[in-house]
Amino acid sequence: MATKERTTLLLNWYANPYHTPIFAAKALGYYQDAGIHLAILETTDPSDVTEIVGLGNVDFGLKAMIHTIAARAKGFGITSIGTLLDEPPTGLLALKSSGIKTFSDIVGKRIGYVGEFGKRIVDDLAKLAGIDPTSYQSVRVGMNVVDAIARNKIDAGIGFINFQLVELETLCGEAILLRLDQLAGLGCCCFCSIQYITHENVIKHNPELVAAFLRATQRGAAFTTEHPEEAFEIFCQAKPQLKNEMYKKIFIRSLPFFSRNLLNVERDWNKVCRYAKHLNILNSDFDIQTVYTNKFVPDHPFSEVEPIACCLA
Amino acid sequence: MATKERTTLLLNWYANPYHTPIFAAKALGYYQDAGIHLAILETTDPSDVTEIVGLGNVDFGLKAMIHTIAARAKGFGITSIGTLLDEPPTGLLALKSSGIKTFSDIVGKRIGYVGEFGKRIVDDLAKLAGIDPTSYQSVRVGMNVVDAIARNKIDAGIGFINFQLVELETLCGEAILLRLDQLAGLGCCCFCSIQYITHENVIKHNPELVAAFLRATQRGAAFTTEHPEEAFEIFCQAKPQLKNEMYKKIFIRSLPFFSRNLLNVERDWNKVCRYAKHLNILNSDFDIQTVYTNKFVPDHPFSEVEPIACCLA
Numbered sequence: 001m002a003t004k005e006r007t008t009l010l011l012n013w014y015a016n017p018y019h020t021p022i023f024a025a026k027a028l029g030y031y032q033d034a035g036i037h038l039a040i041l042e043t044t045d046p047s048d049v050t051e052i053v054g055l056g057n058v059d060f061g062l063k064a065m066i067h068t069i070a071a072r073a074k075g076f077g078i079t080s081i082g083t084l085l086d087e088p089p090t091g092l093l094a095l096k097s098s099g100i101k102t103f104s105d106i107v108g109k110r111i112g113y114v115g116e117f118g119k120r121i122v123d124d125l126a127k128l129a130g131i132d133p134t135s136y137q138s139v140r141v142g143m144n145v146v147d148a149i150a151r152n153k154i155d156a157g158i159g160f161i162n163f164q165l166v167e168l169e170t171l172c173g174e175a176i177l178l179r180l181d182q183l184a185g186l187g188c189c190c191f192c193s194i195q196y197i198t199h200e201n202v203i204k205h206n207p208e209l210v211a212a213f214l215r216a217t218q219r220g221a222a223f224t225t226e227h228p229e230e231a232f233e234i235f236c237q238a239k240p241q242l243k244n245e246m247y248k249k250i251f252i253r254s255l256p257f258f259s260r261n262l263l264n265v266e267r268d269w270n271k272v273c274r275y276a277k278h279l280n281i282l283n284s285d286f287d288i289q290t291v292y293t294n295k296f297v298p299d300h301p302f303s304e305v306e307p308i309a310c311c312l313a
Numbered sequence: 314m315a316t317k318e319r320t321t322l323l324l325n326w327y328a329n330p331y332h333t334p335i336f337a338a339k340a341l342g343y344y345q346d347a348g349i350h351l352a353i354l355e356t357t358d359p360s361d362v363t364e365i366v367g368l369g370n371v372d373f374g375l376k377a378m379i380h381t382i383a384a385r386a387k388g389f390g391i392t393s394i395g396t397l398l399d400e401p402p403t404g405l406l407a408l409k410s411s412g413i414k415t416f417s418d419i420v421g422k423r424i425g426y427v428g429e430f431g432k433r434i435v436d437d438l439a440k441l442a443g444i445d446p447t448s449y450q451s452v453r454v455g456m457n458v459v460d461a462i463a464r465n466k467i468d469a470g471i472g473f474i475n476f477q478l479v480e481l482e483t484l485c486g487e488a489i490l491l492r493l494d495q496l497a498g499l500g501c502c503c504f505c506s507i508q509y510i511t512h513e514n515v516i517k518h519n520p521e522l523v524a525a526f527l528r529a530t531q532r533g534a535a536f537t538t539e540h541p542e543e544a545f546e547i548f549c550q551a552k553p554q555l556k557n558e559m560y561k562k563i564f565i566r567s568l569p570f571f572s573r574n575l576l577n578v579e580r581d582w583n584k585v586c587r588y589a590k591h592l593n594i595l596n597s598d599f600d601i602q603t604v605y606t607n608k609f610v611p612d613h614p615f616s617e618v619e620p621i622a623c624c625l626a
Contacts (some may be wrong), residue, residue, distance in 0.1 A: 128622040161539050185623030187613035225569035226474050255568040256538035278624045300500035309441040310498030311591045
């Protein structure tokens with residue numbers, strides 16, 4: 001059982017439909033059942049999250065795999081304890097009217113990025129493609145890539161197939177997505193998998209809290225994937241300003257990417273580690289095993305009914 | 314490249330929205346790209362499938378994990394080469410008006426089952442729960458569990474949360490699902506994971522066909538999970554009689570369960586093996602490693618664009 005008054009979780013973004021498992025777990029009392037009074041915090045700048053978790057100012061956070069690795073490389077004591085979204089396909093998105101059809105069309109264009117690593121990835125791809133780094137302009141747009149395209153501040157920016165692409169198509173018209181994983185020959189979009197992270201001190205001093213948090217969260221993930229309409233309704237009760245057809249579509253598009261068991265995927269961490277070394281974010285001797293643990297992920301999902309037997313005993 | 318005129322795939326059921334990855338791969342020319350002219354066959358009795366695949370009458374089939382194992386135990390040379398649906402939650406479903414609330418309420422009721430192993434599972438649970446096996450009636454209903462409930466031929470039957478539960482709620486009113494995995498304390502519904510199966514002779518004599526089939530099918534799975542609305546539209550073009558809101562809901566409910574990488578999950582095969590031994594479907598010395606292979610699953614998903622580089626080389 002948890003021992004604190006409030007437990008804090010800092011989201012990687014504003015609260016949106018891909019956070020439904022967390023809001024479902026809260027609204028259905030799963031955190032309460034686990035002895036946790038969860039305060040869910042949003043960020044107005046995604047680039048602030050790793051430092052706030054890394055300084056131990058909050059108990060838990062959400063962040064992409066590559067950012068989690070990068071935070072460790074900077075010396076923050078951050079560990080991934082589980083997965084929210086598995087490999088959501090990510091790419092450079094643009095309106096068809098921008099004329100951008102392939103990656104080399106970025107020449108002469110304004111390319112938006114959220115934070116440091118998005119820029120690194122685009123710059124690395126440009127270098128590999130033999131594109132002059134002064135031939136395109138990089139623009140930091142933070143949270144609001146789609147708004148920046150809509151207001152003609154950038155020609156293209158980085159986003160998820162299940163989120164910003166839906167926004168752009170809904171708000172502005174036909175769009176394309178050039179997948180970064182495919183451009184980079186990575187074979188998966190795992191660098192964008194979104195992880196539950198915590199500080200090593202939380203693991204050290206309150207491992208019961210970590211286990212309780214994941215137990216409740218896994219129930220929320222199961223509920224969301226097994227009862228999607230009810231789960232989205234619950235999310236909308238927490239965020240009524242997002243109750244519209246566009247966010248419903250974003251929710252449905254996110255369904256295939258929710259991790260149902262919350263496990264960190266070893267193969268993906270290994271891939272992202274190699275990619276981060278390629279990008280010079282990590283030293284070549286970095287040990288990826290130190291960045292994540294599945295020790296606190298529940299062995300068995302919560303059962304709504306009393307089992308008649310444990311047939312696998 | 315494939316060498317045959319027609320390659321045959323026998324579905325586990327009538328063609329329905331959870332088969333969308335296959336229909337998408339066919340309609341989008343992915344099988345053609347892989348040199349395969351795929352004939353997709355439906356069954357009017359799911360219990361016929363393992364024998365037809367096992368006798369080598371078709372090239373590929375679809376079947377649940379537990380049936381695949383059971384077929385091997387009967388001596389059919391069947392191997393799982395990949396996964397269509399990962400752990401769709403499965404249970405005993407009934408109308409709320411039936412009065413069934415917990416498993417022990419089956420006493421005095423008519424319980425429908427599809428084929429042999431559904432009955433074995435229910436009978437085993439009843440035995441473990443101390444329920445007299447003559448106190449409830451088992452009724453073989455084959456394909457049509459929901460229709461049998463609707464026509465009052467049975468009080469409860471076995472179905473998926475993303476399929477028969479949606480049908481029952483849409484057609485007949487409020488319903489419940491008592492999850493078999495939870496009743497049995499299994500910790501997952503992997504025994505119902507749906508696998509791509511083939512005969513060992515196909516693997517032996519035409520391994521290129523197996524690899525080509527999975528390469529195209531994986532593209533279909535990626536398309537379905539990344540472009541769900543378009544994928545469902547494509548499915549409806551192949552099966553226009555299913556173009557309605559109920560089947561669309563079934564499709565959306567199935568999205569979280571589609572395997573995106575098609576991999577056989579070792580942990581799940583091990584669990585189902587132990588469960589099958591508990592049910593006396595398998596001898597205790599059965600080696601589960603012989604029943605599945607990931608050798609033909611594509612290492613990297615198909616890329617729509619020419620990579621600029623392979624950053625993980």
